[in-house]
Amino acid sequence: MTNKTCYFFLQKQILLMLGLSLLPGLGYIVLGWLNDIILPAVIWYSLIALVCFWGYRLYSSFQYDAMTPSELDNWYKQLQWFFYISFSLWTLVFILYAGETNSKMHYIAIFTQLGASVVASALLYPDKKLYTPIIIILMVPLTIYFAGIQQWYGYVLCIFAYVFMGVLLYAAKSSNKLLQKTWFQASHDQLTILYNRNYFIDHLQQTLNTLNRNNNFSYLLLIDLDHFKTINDSLGHDIGDKLLIEVTRRMTDLLSKDHTLARLGGDEFIITGPYFNNQEDCHHEALIFSQQLLEKIKSNYIISTHHLYISASIGVNILTGNKSRASDFIKEADIAMNEVKASGRDGVILFNEAFSQKIEKHLEIERLLHFALENNEIQLNFQPQLNSDNIIIGCEVLVRWNNKELGIVSPEEFIPIAEQTGIIIELGSYILEESLKTLHNWETSGIQLEQFSINISMRQILHHDFINDVKRICQIHLQKPMCSKIVFELTETIEADDIKKLVNIMHELKEFGINFSMDDFGTGYSSLSYITQLPIKELKIDRSFVSDLHENSQNQAMISSILSLAKTFDLKIVAEGVETSEQIDFLKEHKCDILQGNFYSEPVSLSDFEAMYFKQKPAPVPVPDKKTGAEPD
Ligand code: C2E
Ligand code: CA
Ligand code: CA
Numbered sequence: 001m002t003n004k005t006c007y008f009f010l011q012k013q014i015l016l017m018l019g020l021s022l023l024p025g026l027g028y029i030v031l032g033w034l035n036d037i038i039l040p041a042v043i044w045y046s047l048i049a050l051v052c053f054w055g056y057r058l059y060s061s062f063q064y065d066a067m068t069p070s071e072l073d074n075w076y077k078q079l080q081w082f083f084y085i086s087f088s089l090w091t092l093v094f095i096l097y098a099g100e101t102n103s104k105m106h107y108i109a110i111f112t113q114l115g116a117s118v119v120a121s122a123l124l125y126p127d128k129k130l131y132t133p134i135i136i137i138l139m140v141p142l143t144i145y146f147a148g149i150q151q152w153y154g155y156v157l158c159i160f161a162y163v164f165m166g167v168l169l170y171a172a173k174s175s176n177k178l179l180q181k182t183w184f185q186a187s188h189d190q191l192t193i194l195y196n197r198n199y200f201i202d203h204l205q206q207t208l209n210t211l212n213r214n215n216n217f218s219y220l221l222l223i224d225l226d227h228f229k230t231i232n233d234s235l236g237h238d239i240g241d242k243l244l245i246e247v248t249r250r251m252t253d254l255l256s257k258d259h260t261l262a263r264l265g266g267d268e269f270i271i272t273g274p275y276f277n278n279q280e281d282c283h284h285e286a287l288i289f290s291q292q293l294l295e296k297i298k299s300n301y302i303i304s305t306h307h308l309y310i311s312a313s314i315g316v317n318i319l320t321g322n323k324s325r326a327s328d329f330i331k332e333a334d335i336a337m338n339e340v341k342a343s344g345r346d347g348v349i350l351f352n353e354a355f356s357q358k359i360e361k362h363l364e365i366e367r368l369l370h371f372a373l374e375n376n377e378i379q380l381n382f383q384p385q386l387n388s389d390n391i392i393i394g395c396e397v398l399v400r401w402n403n404k405e406l407g408i409v410s411p412e413e414f415i416p417i418a419e420q421t422g423i424i425i426e427l428g429s430y431i432l433e434e435s436l437k438t439l440h441n442w443e444t445s446g447i448q449l450e451q452f453s454i455n456i457s458m459r460q461i462l463h464h465d466f467i468n469d470v471k472r473i474c475q476i477h478l479q480k481p482m483c484s485k486i487v488f489e490l491t492e493t494i495e496a497d498d499i500k501k502l503v504n505i506m507h508e509l510k511e512f513g514i515n516f517s518m519d520d521f522g523t524g525y526s527s528l529s530y531i532t533q534l535p536i537k538e539l540k541i542d543r544s545f546v547s548d549l550h551e552n553s554q555n556q557a558m559i560s561s562i563l564s565l566a567k568t569f570d571l572k573i574v575a576e577g578v579e580t581s582e583q584i585d586f587l588k589e590h591k592c593d594i595l596q597g598n599f600y601s602e603p604v605s606l607s608d609f610e611a612m613y614f615k616q617k618p619a620p621v622p623v624p625d626k627k628t629g630a631e632p633d
Contacts, residue, residue, distance in 0.1 A: 003126075003183050003187075004064060004202055005179075005183055005186075006126040006127065006179070006183070007062070007064055007072070007076070008064070009126055010079060010124075010126060010127065010130075011059060011062045011079075013083075013123045013124065014055045014056070014058060014059040014079070014082065015059060016123060017052075017055060017082075017083065017086055017123065018052045018055055018056060018059075020119060021048050021051075021052055021086060021089075021090075022048065022049070022052055024112065025044075025045050025048045026045070027108075028041050028044065028045065028093060028097075029041045029042060029045050031105060031108065035100065035103040035105060037096075037097075037100065037103075037105075040096050041096075044089065044092060044093050044096065047089055047092075048086075048089055051082065051085050051086055051089065052086075054082060055082045055086070058075070058078055058079060058082055061075065062075060065205055065209075066209060067206070067209060068206060068209045068210040068213055069206050069210065070210070071209075072206070080127075080129065080130060083120075083124060083130055083134060084130075084133065084134065084137075087116060087120055087134045087137055087138055088137055090112065090113065090116040090138065091113070091116075091137055091138055091141055093109065093112070094109045094110075094112065094113040094141060094142070094145075095141060096109075097109035098110070098145050110142065110145075113138055113139075113141070113142050114142070114164070116138050117135055117138040117139050117164075117165070117168055118168065120134045120135050120138060120168075120172075121135060121168040121169070121171055121172040122172075124172070125171075125172040125173075125175040125176050125179070126176060126179055127176075128172075128173070128176055131169070131172040131176075132169065132172075135165060135168050135169055135172070136165070139161060139162075139164070139165035139168070140165075142161050143158045143161040143162055143165070146158035146161055186198065187199035189262075189263040191241055191244060191245065191263075192244060192245055192248040192263050194248060194261055194262050194263045194269075195260065195261070195262035195263075196262060196263065196264075197262065197263075197264050197265060199262065200260070200262035200264070200270055201326050201327070201330075203260055203262075203272070204220070204272060204319075204326035204329065204330070205326045207260075207272055207319065208319060208321055208323075208326060208329070209321070210275070210321075211275070211319055211320055211321035212321025212322070213321070214275070214321075215321065216275045216276055216277055216321075217275070217276045217277075217278070217279050217281075217282040217318055217319060217320055218272055218273050218274065218275050218276065218282065218318075218319040219272070219273040219282055219283075219285070219286035219289075219316060219317065219318055219319060220270065220271070220272055220273075220316070220317045220318075220319050220329050220330070220333050221270065221271040221273070221286070221289070221290055221293070221314055221315070221316055221333070222264075222268065222269075222270050222314065222315040222316075222317075222330065222333035222334055222336070222337045223251075223268070223269040223270070223271070223293065223297075223312050223313075223314050223337075224267060224268050224269075224312060224313050224314075224315075224337050224341070225247065225267035225268075225297070225310050225311075225312050226310065226311045226312060226313055226341075226345040226346060227310070227345075228240065228243075228266070228267035228310065229267075231243060231308065231310070235306060238304075239303055239304060239306060239308075242303045242304065243301060243303055243308060243310065244263075244267065246301055246303065247269075247297055247310070248261075248263070248269075250296045250297060251269065251271075251293060251296070251297070253296070254289075254292060254293060254296055255271070256274065258273065258274030258275070259271055259272065259273055259274065260272045270330070270333075271293075272319070273285065273286060273289065279318060279320075282318055283318060283350070286316050286318065286350070287316065287348060287350065290314045290316055290348040291348060293312075293314065294311070294312055294314060294346075294347075294348060297310065297311065297312045298310070298311050298312075298346075311345060311346035312346070313337050313338075313340035313341050313345050313346065313347065314337065314340065314347070314348045314349075315332075315333040315334060315335065315336030315337025315338070315339070315340060315349060315351060316333065316336060316348060316349065316350045316351065317329050317332045317333040317336060317350075317351040318350075318351075332351045332355075332356070333351060335351060335355045335356065335359060336349045336350060336351035336355060337349075339355055362417060364405075364406065365406065365409060365413065365414050365417050366417055366421055368403055368405060368406060369401075369414060369417065369418060369421070369423050369427075370423065372401055372403065372427075373426065373427065373430055377401055377402055377403050377404075378399060378400070378401055378427065378430065378431070379399075379400045379401075379402065379605070380397050380398070380399060380400070380431065380434055380435060380438070380606065381397075381398045381399075381400050381603035381604055381605060382395040382396070382397060382398070382438075382603060382604060382605075382606065382609040383395060383396045383398060383596055383597075383601060383602065383603040383604070384596070384600055384601050384609070384612065384613075385451070385453070385574060385594045385595070385596045386594065386595050386596070386600055387593065387594060387595075388588050388592075388593070388595075390600075391616070391617075392449070392612070392613055392616060392617075393449060393450040393451065393594065394449050394450055394451035394452060394453060394487075394594065395449060395452060395453065395609065396453040396454075396455070396489070396576075396596060396603075397431065397435045397438075397452070397453065397454045397455070398411065398455070398603040399411050399415070399427075399431055399455075400603075401414055415457065418457075419457050419458075419459045419460075422459070424457050424459050424460050425459070425460060425463050425465075428456065428457060428460040429469050429473070431454065432454060432469070432470065432473055433473050433476075433477070435452070435454050436473055436474065436476075436477040436478055436486075437477055438606065439452050439477070439478065439482065439485065439486075440477045440478055440482070442610075443482065445610075446614075447610065447613050447614075449485060450485065451485055451486075451487050451515070452485050452486055452487065453487040453488075453489050453517060454486065454487070454488055454489065455488075455489045455519065456488045456489065456490055457491075458490070458491070458493060458498075458502075461488070461490065461502065461505060461506075462498055462501060462502065462505070466505065467505060467508055467509060470509060470512070470514070471512060474486075474512070480513065481513075483512060483513035483514060484513045484514075484515070486513070486514050486515065487514075487515045487516065487517050487537070487538060488509070488514060488515070488516050488517070489516075489517045489518075489519040489540065490516060490517070490518060490519060490534075490536075491519045491520050492518060492519075492520070492521070492523075492530050499533060502534070503533060503534060503535070506534055506535050506536075507535055510535050515537040515538065516534065516535060516536045516537060516538070517536060517537065517538035517539070517540055517574065518530060518531070518534070518536050518538070518539050518540065519540045519542075520540065520542040521539040521540055521541055521542055521562065522541060522542050522544075522545055522558060522562060523542045523544065528565075531565070531569055531571070532569075536571065537571065537572060538571055538572040538573070538574060539562060539565075539566050539571050539572070539573050539574070540573075540574045540575075540576050541559055541562055541573065541574070541575045541576065541592075542576070542577075543576045543577020543597070544577075545558050545559055545562075546559070546575050546576065546577045546578055546579075546583055546587075546597070547577055547579065549582070549583050549586055550580075550582050550583070550586075556586065559575075559586075559587070559590065559592075560590050563590050563591060563592060567591075572593045572594065573592050573593050573594070574592075574593065574594040574595070574596055575587045575592050575594070575595050575596065575597070576596045576597060577596075577597045577598075578595045578596060578597030578598075578599045578600070579597055579598050579599050580599060581599070583597075583599070584599065
């Protein structure tokens with residue numbers, strides 16, 4: 001018996017049974033006393049009371065969520081015996097009183113026996129193993145009694161009693177069928193006929209209870225199909241459904257009787273494994289089984305003439321009995337599964353605590369980032385860009401966040417979070433405004449750069465208000481010709497759908513005077529198509545190509561190809577992450593226009609940048625303003 005609702009239903013029936021036994025039972029004592037047959041009545045009632053006491057203990061010991069499947073099984077067996085014995089006692093009292101024709105007690109006995117049968121059929125219908133024998137135990141003695149009268153009306157009553165028994169059995173069976181059907185629907189997924197989330201959570205909780213009692217281990221696999229949505233969207237839900245059914249069939253083929261598979265929803269499945277005595281074996285088996293599962297899912301599908309391929313991301317978690325909540329384990333498996341997704345999908349990753357810490361840190365960053373601007377925690381650093389004569393001709397603005405609780409947080413960590421949460425819009429606008437103020441101040445104080453690069457996130461540039469915001473900030477802080485010094489660095493991480501929109505935005509800003517640079521060039525997958533579609537002026541070779549230039553001849557080839565490509569398209573090239581003189585020699589030899597990297601200077605504060613600039617090129621003597629005589633700021 002695996003049906004939670006039935007357990008609870010039958011548990012409640014114990015109480016009803018107690019009431020229906022103890023109260024009408026008292027009636028027998030009174031009648032027995034009135035009719036001078038008190039002794040058997042008292043003995044019988046004592047037995048009833050004893051069984052009721054046992055029943056009550058059974059009722060109170062039931063704790064579905066804390067019991068293991070074998071404990072539940074054991075409890076259920078006792079429950080069955082409780083009902084068998086209780087109803088048998090009613091048959092006993094019938095046998096005792098059926099012969100009492102003088103006192104007319106036999107009428108009472110017949111009625112209670114009929115009543116008990118109806119009660120059995122109404123209370124015990126969830127379990128066939130209960131109601132069938134009990135109705136027979138109650139009704140057969142009655143039919144025998146009627147037949148034993150040996151009169152025509154006795155035989156008629158005997159036949160009626162058989163019919164009545166048949167009706168009761170039929171009624172109980174029909175209710176039972178309906179209940180089973182409802183339960184099946186409530187615990188199964190309609191499409192794949194696998195267990196659903198509701199059922200699985202109960203099952204997992206009981207697995208955990210068992211692990212807790214026996215100190216063993218098991219595993220939990222969370223399987224999410226990769227890019228299933230694309231199949232659904234492009235080929236339609238019918239094909240998607242058929243694919244899910246086929247994936248289910250393949251997974252089911254691999255399962256042993258100790259595995260439980262359920263569909264959590266959409267394209268997400270979940271499995272619990274067998275029990276293990278030690279954790280290493282459990283680890284090992286979980287990973288082997290996941291790999292087998294993945295291979296099986298990945299082999300080709302032919303569905304309604306479509307040849308399909310699908311992979312999966314599998315998060316693995318080891319189940320132990322010491323943490324009690326089922327949902328925690330699922331959440332952790334989900335974290336591991338998302339790690340697989342983040343690292344390119346199609347793989348298996350075992351959950352570890354570091355993932356949770358990462359998520360907690362992520363949430364903490366998200367929370368504190370909201371206050372970063374108002375608390376003045378955001379600062380700008382500047383990294384110089386030099387030409388082939390080692391003259392500083394530009395700089396890249398790099399944001400820094402210094403938080404009281406978290407310390408210095410790298411932009412690599414908080415910018416993606418700002419993008420996800422949308423804070424990047426406000427943050428980006430602030431960075432832009434502060435940058436342009438700096439550019440203005442520098443111009444007036446004699447720092448004359450050819451270009452001034454600012455990183456812009458995709459989410460930021462695609463925001464509906466971006467163009468207006470840029471124009472507004474430029475108009476406040478810069479004179480028109482200065483705008484042509486601004487370079488927006490974009491990273492090639494854009495969905496094809498947005499390209500058209502992006503091209504339009506870039507063209508409008510280009511008209512306004514702003515230039516664009518393709519950042520991290522060479523790391524994306526559609527670099528060439530970007531060059532032809534987007535109005536860009538500059539490519540920045542990603543620092544990963546520059547960093548191991550001398551150990552990696554492929555990177556040398558890559559850089560020289562990018563350089564000749566740039567010449568073809570008349571683009572400027574910036575090499576970022578330059579750290580050694582060998583790299584500089586190679587880059588200069590290949591006519592790279594601009595160099596940037598820690599070899600020259602790390603990103604530095606505003607005042608350090610100014611000092612660096614003037615060290616190389618002494619500050620001009622300030623010229624007083626002709627009208628006011630004031631010195632420029
Ligand atoms: P990025 O645009 O590729 O910036 C270059 C990164 O390389 C910077 O890291 C810089 O400090 C680092 N770098 C420069 N030279 C060297 C070198 O010689 N060796 C090494 N190992 N690293 C070098 P940073 O400042 O941590 O910025 C990381 C990323 O954060 C940036 O990568 C950019 O994508 C993003 N970011 C920084 N500031 C902003 C911003 O204001 N807005 C937006 N949207 N993103 C920003
Ligand atoms: Ca950049
Ligand atoms: Ca870069």
